[in-house]
Amino acid sequence: MDTQQEQQQKILEKPIINITGEKVALGPIRRDQIPIYHRWINDFAVLRTLHIPRPSTLEEIQAYFDKDVEEERQRRVIHFTVYERTTLTPIGRVDLEEISYRDRRAEFGIEIGEADYRGRGYGTEATRLMLDYAFTGLGLHNIGLQTWEYNLAAQAAYKKAGFREVGRRRQCKFMGGQLWDIVYMDCLSTEFVSPVLSKIMVPDEIRS
Known part of the structure; x- marks a missing residue:
């Protein structure tokens, strides 16, 4: 039988979850x-x-983490770890940056770091959950992103999640020996149906 200390350690190791989807x-x-x-x-x-491929030191990532925490405290960004739902294995991150509560907009970013979970719908659902949080949780209206013309998998996932292409900056990303467009996409709250938070963030009913 686990000791009380071991049980407490297991509780501490289990990540806190804010939003749960199907995957x-x-x-x-x-x-x-x-x-x-x-x-x-x-x-x-x-x-x-x-980004440009280059090695990053552990100290550099620690500094970025501290910066992320400070900017979250100032409510300028929101970061989530993405977990596989059943095992709670961390598989990536999703972010809202450049948040403007006055203008009700922000920029979206995602990284599925674990190769085994790419191309299997995890990124698409994580994107939808983050849009749900942005629109239903924060009351934002326009979420934008930019991706590269050659990143076809990301564009397909973004479109499936609710984004649409709104413009391009031509031939300004070098990759694989040629120049590619930057693709700009966005999603509006009026174009999105909440999959999760609309069932949670509701006012109390009057009790008789």
Whole structure:
């Protein structure tokens, strides 16, 4: 039988979950997951669709984590860890950045760091849950993103989640020996149906 200390440790190890879908769940980013984030950001297959591929030190990722926490405290960004729902294995992150509560807009970002979970619908559902949070939880109206013309899988997932293409900046991303467009996409709250939070964020009924 587990001791009380072992039981408490298991409780501490189990991640807090804020939003639960069919395939994934979203919870707060955690300092003890920095080594996982560090491994993801050093995977050039991940960086191919995000930034210029280069090695990142653990100290650099720790500094980024501290910056993320501070910006969250100031309500300028929101970060979630993405978990596989049944095992609670961390598989990626989703973010809202450049949040303007006055203008009711923000920028969306996603990273599925675990290769085994790419192309299987996890990113699509994580995107939908983040849109649900942005629209239903925060009351935002326009969520935008940018991706690269060659990232066809991401564009398909974004469209399936509710985004649509709204414009391009031509031939300004170099990859694989040629220049590609930046694709701009967005989603409006009026174009989105809440899958989860509309059932949770409701006013109390008057009791007789």
